[in-house]
Amino acid sequence: MRTPVDGEVFVHYSQICVESDPDGDGADLEGAFAGQSAGLCGAGIPGALWLSTGLHTGDVPFRVEVHDQAPPLDDAWEDVVEVSFRPVSAHTVLMQWAGEDTWELGLRQVDYRVRYCARGMDEGDKARYADG
Template sequence: MTELFAGNVEVQYGQAYIELDGKFNGFMDDCFLGQKNGLCGAQMPAILFLMTGLHTGVVGITINLFDADPGFEKSWEEIVEVSFQAPRGEITLMEWAADRGVGMAVPVGFYRARYQGRAMQAANELDTNINDTPVDSYRLDLWPAPPAPDRIIKQTSTIAAYWHDWASSLPMSQKS
């Protein structure tokens, strides 16, 4: 395992991103079209769209790269998976509306991403965290894998259910 990032990230509107190949176009819906899960959007080739429970403030996040599926710890309250392609040999963690982020080297190829959250509901009820200590924390585990449909592995909070319901209600593709 290689730890690519471990630290705090500032979120607004409960959003952070992993840029894969270019900039986010600003259309949140496009990232989740045809997905079941509403926490990690992977339908745009440019980004992974990460939802948090907290609306505004600091959240904790760890990003790990594995050689194979690492499995998951049952202590995580929210767990979803998506597939994505890393076409450039680098991915970039971006805060909401940031010009620059944290670059992380990954081999070019197809990956599975497991996005896991803890204390998402408590953070959502708080809404805004003015402290330097995160209420909610997240882990993004990445490993090489062929593309597969997204899936919800575990959902315990009302806010995660809200986002899953929202994503499931979107059309399968963009309307022309």
């Protein structure tokens, strides 16, 4: 297992993306979730993933693990979704909103099965309204 990202990432608008198309316009919300119902990880655009977070704006703990085979699912996760993903270039990054920061993921151009797991989504969403 490799861990290319392990720490806090800053999110805006409850989102962070995986991008592998250096010439593309990025993952748009409508296209990313086309034909999907979960709303947690949009994979409708080739080479991109739209990841939703509970927190609207701020730092969230985030970890990316790359495994050779499916790891066991930990019961601690409250929300889990799996999607298919294939990078469209040799350069795939986890990207903050508007490209403010990126983390290189070191993925090959092969098919992946992505499992996006989250917990505390409801608490993150409620934090948006706590001060207002």
